[in-house]
Amino acid sequence: MSSPSQDPTESLKHRFSEGKLHHAVLLIGSSTSITGIAALGLTREILGMAEDSDDHPDLFHLRPTGKARIITVEKTRALISSLNRTSNQGGAKVAIIHEADRMRKEAANAFLKTLEEPPLGTYLLLLTTRPYSLLATIRSRCLQARLQTDGLAENSEDWENWVKNYRSWILGLMDRESLKQDRVSPVFAAYGLTATLLAMIKKQADDEFKAAKDKLVTLDDKERDAFEAGLRKGTRANLLRQLSEATRSIAIECMTAENSRKIAGKLARVIQALEKNTGLLEVNLKDEAAFEDFYLSSLRIWSSQ
Numbered sequence: 624m625s626s627p628s629q630d631p632t633e634s635l636k637h638r639f640s641e642g643k644l645h646h647a648v649l650l651i652g653s654s655t656s657i658t659g660i661a662a663l664g665l666t667r668e669i670l671g672m673a674e675d676s677d678d679h680p681d682l683f684h685l686r687p688t689g690k691a692r693i694i695t696v697e698k699t700r701a702l703i704s705s706l707n708r709t710s711n712q713g714g715a716k717v718a719i720i721h722e723a724d725r726m727r728k729e730a731a732n733a734f735l736k737t738l739e740e741p742p743l744g745t746y747l748l749l750l751t752t753r754p755y756s757l758l759a760t761i762r763s764r765c766l767q768a769r770l771q772t773d774g775l776a777e778n779s780e781d782w783e784n785w786v787k788n789y790r791s792w793i794l795g796l797m798d799r800e801s802l803k804q805d806r807v808s809p810v811f812a813a814y815g816l817t818a819t820l821l822a823m824i825k826k827q828a829d830d831e832f833k834a835a836k837d838k839l840v841t842l843d844d845k846e847r848d849a850f851e852a853g854l855r856k857g858t859r860a861n862l863l864r865q866l867s868e869a870t871r872s873i874a875i876e877c878m879t880a881e882n883s884r885k886i887a888g889k890l891a892r893v894i895q896a897l898e899k900n901t902g903l904l905e906v907n908l909k910d911e912a913a914f915e916d917f918y919l920s921s922l923r924i925w926s927s928q
Contacts, residue, residue, distance in 0.1 A: 631768040632661045635669045644669075647738055647747045649765035651754050653864065654857035655722060655850075656831055657770050658750035666717045669746055672896055678841075680711035683718045687725040688845035692852055694722070699730040703737050706745055715744045722853055723749035724756035731758045738764045752857055782865070789816060789866075790873050796925035797877065809926070813918035821910055824862055828855040859910065863901055867894060889924050896920040 631650075638644040648665070663677065663705040670679045685702045687694050710716050720726075726734065738761065741747060749765060750755060769823060792812050796800055802809070831854050842850065874890040900913040 631770055632664050635768060636663050639665070639668055644746070645766035646741050646745065647765040649723070649751065649754065650760060650770060651652075651751055651767060652770040653752060654861055655752065656835075656852045656857065658752065659721070661768075661770050662719050662748045662750055665748065666719065669715050669717050670712075671714070679717075679820045681714065681716040683716070684707050684721065685718065686842070686846045687849040687853065688720045688843075690848055690852055692722060692725050692849040694720070694726040694730050696727065696729040696824065699726070699733050703734070706737065706742055710744065715746060716742070717746045717748065719844045720747065720749045722849075723761070724750065724751045724753045725849075726757075726761075728758070731761055735760060735764075752860065765818075785816070785819055785823065788812075788819075789869060792816060793870075793873050793921075793925055796922060799928075801895070802926055808876070809922055810919075812925065813922055814915065817911065817914040817918055820862065820866075820914060824859050824910070827862075828858040831858070839865075859904065860901075863897070866896055870894065870897070888926050889927070893921050893922045896924070 635644060635648060650658045650661050650665075655806045666672065666679075666682060667676065670681060672679050672682075683702055683705050685694060685698060688698070694780065702720075706716060706718055720734075729763075738747060747765075749757075749761070754762060754767070778786065792809065796809055797811075828851075832851050835854075870893055871890065874886055874893075896917055900908070900917045904910065904913050
């Protein structure tokens with residue numbers, strides 16, 4: 624709905640000020656933090672909230688619950704019931720559906736009628752990092768806004784140091800003479816890269832959770848568990864995306880006129896291995912197992928003739 628240089632949130636606020644904002648907006652971002660910040664900014668505009676305010680009598684939230692991060696049909700129906708009541712302030716109402724892709728089919732189907740014909744003056748903001756995990760019937764009824772990519776790790780010293788070590792590891796694997804002398808160190812280095820990346824994911828997710836903790840006092844224990852798990856998954860997805868970009872950059876740097884076809888073939892296989900393990904992470908394979916499999920697969924690919 625906007626060019627890459629344009630802030631989608633500002634465009635949505637402008638639509639609201641002109642009375643042209645669609646009642647259902649799907650905010651798509653690379654992390655739950657990004658979608659949450661965008662939703663709150665738009666909500667403040669709609670409800671006339673102060674810039675530092677996070678709560679309002681006519682603001683409602685629907686969140687996943689538990690470690691499995693599921694939005695249940697019971698909580699969905701409770702939200703619908705709240706939205707059908709008269710506005711507390713006599714104006715608009717806003718419902719934020721966090722991680723909308725976590726809706727079970729029953730919940731999504733129960734929500735469809737409200738999505739099609741919400742109560743007068745009601746705005747529905749659906750947040751997701753995985754839009755194609757939503758039912759097509761949900762997506763088709765929303766104005767979709769893709770938010771700018773999160774670069775949380777790109778400028779951190781820890782991430783820059785990790786990429787340097789990752790680059791050295793790949794270059795070492797492509798050095799046939801060096802490998803003949805030492806085939807053991809690259810294996811240990813792979814485990815070291817795994818441990819460091821997992822530590823970065825944990826630290827970044829923990830920092831984000833601590834920053835948001837004061838705003839989560841209204842959440843029950845199951846909602847808080849789901850929020851924390853969602854932050855971790857979002858942080859991991861962000862770093863995996865940047866890992867893919869770093870791998871491509873390193874491979875391109877190593878290409879010459881003589882080896883470009885061979886390097887391109889190896890790169891394709893490495894990215895395929897990364898995508899395979901990213902998919903397995905989404906079905907709850909342990910982080911350690913997925914990353915170790917990726918690095919050991921990468922080791923075999925980069926060191927092959």
